[in-house]
Amino acid sequence: MTDRFAKNYAELRDDQALGTRNEIVTGPVEDWATDFSHLEPEWAADPYPIQDDLRQRCPIAHTDRFGGGWLPTRYEDVAAIAYDTERFSSRSIIMSNFRPPRELAPVGGTPPISSDPPFHQHARRLLLPAFTKTAVGRLEPATRAFCHSLIDGFAGQDVVDAARDYAQHIPMRVIGDMLGFPPEDGPRFREFVENTLEGVNLPPEERIARMEQLFDYLLEQIRDHVANPREDLTTYLVDAEFGGRKLEPSHVAGTMALLLIAGIDTTWSAIGASLWHLAKTPADRERLVADPGLLPTAMEEFLRAYAPVTMARLVKQDMHWAGVDMKAEDWVLLSFPAANRDPAQFDRADEVVIDRQVNRHAAFGLGIHRCVGSHLARMELRVALEVWLERIPAFSLDDPSAVTWAAGQVRGPRTLPLRVG
Structure with a gap:
């Protein structure tokens, strides 16, 4: 069994190395309509004015960076x-200077999202049982206890980095x-997240090498689960069958x-952005402290206003689409944050x-x-905010x-120093 996994990993790496590579032209953007880049510091700091401007004057922006893409x-x-x-493929959902080969479709490198x-x-159907409301509900007590333990860990501090420490x-x-991974491996997970989602500006060879670190770790965990099966999602996937x-x-x-x-970066970002908003908006913070029953509604608004995730697609064939000429293998960035602030869809779209x-x-x-894990993400976000507001009702x-x-493509606070108490 483990030999089968190791052999397949080697083949997968060889396949990925055959993908189309394009150099990234980095640096300042003069016109976001014709040269956008989601990796620039001003986009990370505050993308909403840029998106609002584009929506008015050029609703489908273009760039020659990354080998060509649309926004x-x-x-x-x-x-x-x-x-x-039919016309857009999900085989690679991270826009970078590397396009995996078309042969990876229809599975992609990270099914089912790819x-x-x-x-x-x-x-997708294979994963559904693990992410039902009932299954997620069983995880809530341990999640709540862990949130309390994190706050216990920085009790007494005047300033807390809510992104890194919570x-x-x-x-x-x-x-x-x-x-079923060891709890002490948490710091490695952060490194994997940053390599995957924030390392897209690296040379393709270096990016692939960093991805190999992630897959080497996963192979190590798979081997352990094959040798020592237990009740967790890894064992479930190892034992799962498709078509017999x-x-x-x-x-x-x-x-x-x-x-x-x-599962880590999106929720980490959503929790951090919600705490950032409450720290800078005392009226909303005080209202939620006084009326905790409003939190589920407020939480959905935080998700709308600060949606962390943008996904990519690849154009399958040359075509004229919505007034622009897209070429085969062009990237398309699906900015759910921009969609969520479209005034044609939401009243007072730019307000929280x-x-x-x-x-x-x-x-x-x-x-x-x-997202197949939406119930899980909502539970984690709700519990994280409930515990924080209960334990630390005053912060800025x-x-x-x-x-x-x-x-x-996943935007959230990475450092968030809050004054507590």
């Missing part, structure tokens, strides 16, 4: 592409426990990588309205790839200029 900023365009699996129909449906650790522990056969090792490892990376009643946001994506930004945000 729709209207909700209707983002939704149309998300639902169109999978195209019809394979996608089967890969937000990041919660999904690391929850996802790590679900997969065991899953391909690349499928098992790719899904584990997806759960580890996406914590009692917003109608809120059909796209923070968890749209179409067949809507210690130094607004010291807050830093992740660059790339």
